[in-house]
Amino acid sequence: MLLALGLAIASATTTTLLSQYLGRQADDRLRIQAQAYGKALTDEYSANGGDLSAVNPGGWGSTDFALRLVIRSYQVDVPPQDETARDYGTPALPTLDADDIERTMLDVRSTDGRSTWRVAVLPVTLRTDGATVGYVMYAEPRGEIEKIVRQAGLLLLTSAVAILVIGAIVGTWAVQRSLRGLREIESTAGRIAAGDLSERVPPAPESTEVGRLGAALNSMLSQIETAFDDRTRSEERMRRFVADASHELRTPLAAIRGYGELYRMGALTEKDQVDDTMRRIEQSATRMGGLVEDLLALARLDADRADRHAPVDLAVVATDAAHDLRAIDPTREVRVGPLGDARGGEAGEGDLPDTVVLGDEARLRQVVANLVGNVARHTPEGSPAELAVGRVGDRVLLEVRDHGPGIAPEHAARVFERFYRIDPSRTREGNGTGGGAGLGMAIVAAIVEAHHGEVAISQTPGGGTTVRVALPPGDVPGPEAAEDHPAG
Known part of the structure; x- marks a missing residue:
């Protein structure tokens, strides 16, 4: 017009x-x-x-x-x-x-x-x-x-009509060409709405508005796909977590119910039978209570609940854990020393480098206790173990080494998953620690992550397993520690 x-x-x-x-x-x-x-x-x-x-x-x-x-x-x-x-x-x-x-x-x-x-x-x-x-x-x-x-007017009119026709043809072609990208975006959006989040808008030169729009949409779609994948994995983990927790709780509950039915039916006539039944009920309840405590600990860590942050010396924590391991297995040789040299016998406090971190001491002791407990449960009695502490760069490291059968590589990548057990048929412990349920290493990973650290597992030279925990040192506080201890 x-x-x-x-x-x-x-x-x-x-x-x-x-x-x-x-x-x-x-x-x-x-x-x-x-x-x-x-x-x-x-x-x-x-x-x-x-x-x-x-x-x-x-x-x-x-x-x-x-x-x-x-x-x-x-x-x-x-x-x-x-x-x-x-x-x-x-x-x-x-x-x-x-x-x-x-x-x-x-x-x-x-x-x-x-x-x-x-x-x-x-x-x-x-x-x-x-x-x-x-x-x-x-x-x-x-x-x-x-x-x-008149001839000039007619010529101008003819030229105007020709220009209008050519302009209409060229304009229609140009508009259709420019809208081709939008039609492709519309088609892609339709496929995405149908559930295919892997679809992407075909790339176009970013010098054009449609190209820039397509690039922005592709970036947004990648983030949405990642978010949906994360949610799917999270839901899958939650379903597996609920199923495993139900299974783990069903076993002690079934035992308690079975012993109660035996007592109600009068099958327990001797005092020794009653005492043994009560002991087994107590063990099942204790194991169930330990499992519930572990689940609550994981729930609190998942909720990112703020814990206390105070200076904690990992060398002291490691030394105390070594004493506990000796008490559990007096025949086992346990050494504590600097990182890279834990074979020279137990070292005094002055022999260890600066190994102070900021964190919740009770939680950090639980990390070391779970690692040492795994050494006691899953390695032969009398086999040596070492605990090494040290500082490398901006990390304080704690290593727990054993010389047992070790962990196969296909299992090493999954030991920190909840309810994951290398041997699903392993008998559950009855001491209330919940270690046999496959939650110990998951709790270790959750606590370390809450302290802005990392945990990894590798093979010990000569055979065995080494678990390395890396935490920020006390002079480099993490974000939460900085909030708990503001300047001034």
Whole structure:
């Protein structure tokens, strides 16, 4: 619409200017011709002693103009030639007052009213006294100018129509080409809405708006897909967690219910039988209570509940854990020493590097207790074990090494998953620690992560398993520690 309006205005302006330009040129030519013919006839009038009767207009030959000369009582009319008269008629020249003549231009109609003639009017003066004695009219038809203007207008109209058609075709192609990316985005969005989050918008040059939109959508889709995958994995872990927890709780509950039914049915008649049944019920309840405590600990860690942050010396924690391991298995050789050298016997506090971290001492002791408990349960009695502490860069490290059968690589990557057990058929412990349920290492990983640390497992040189815990040192507090101990 705007293009059509612009072309219409341009065409109208062009034809108007062309008509004005051709009209000015014609007016100049008419004045020159009028002056020339007027001078020639005035000279003849003067030469003949004031007589124009000898002028013969028919002897002028072919003329495509009309001429009228009026000098005093004489009037000479020169009509247009037959061909011109046939095409444009004869101009109806007016009669003017010879005493009041000015240079002017007139438009007159033909006698038959078919066309317009342009007339130049000039006063006639005699050379002898300079007096105005009449006037001369020189007229030419405007048909040629109007024909040229009409042809120009038609050409402009044809050009405008052609431009509009070509513009419509090119514009439609350009719009369809520019919207191709949006249609692809729409198609991709439809497939994503159908559930396929792996779909992506086809790439386009980012110099275009559609390209930048596609890149932004692809980035957003990647984040959404990652979030959905994380949620799916989280839901899967939760389902597995609930199923495993239900299974672990079902075993001691079934035992307690079974012993209760035996007692109700009167099957326990001897005091020794009753005492043994009560002991087994107590063991099942203790194991169930330990499992519940472990589950609550994991729930609190998952909720990111703020724990106490105070200086904790991992060397002291490791030394206390070594004593506990010796108490559990007096035949086992347990060493504590600096990182990389834990074979030189138990070292004193002064022999160890700066191993102070900020954290919850009870939780960190639980980490070391779970690791040492695994050594006691899953390695042969009397096999050696080492605890090593040290600082490497911006981390304080604690390693617990054993020389047992070790853990296969396919299991090592999953030992920190909840309820994961290398041997699913392993008998559950009855001491209330919950270690046999597969939660011990999961609790270790959760506590270490809550302290902004890392935990990893590897093979001990010569056979066995090494668990390495890395925590930020006390002089480089983590984000939560900084909140608990603000500056000033």
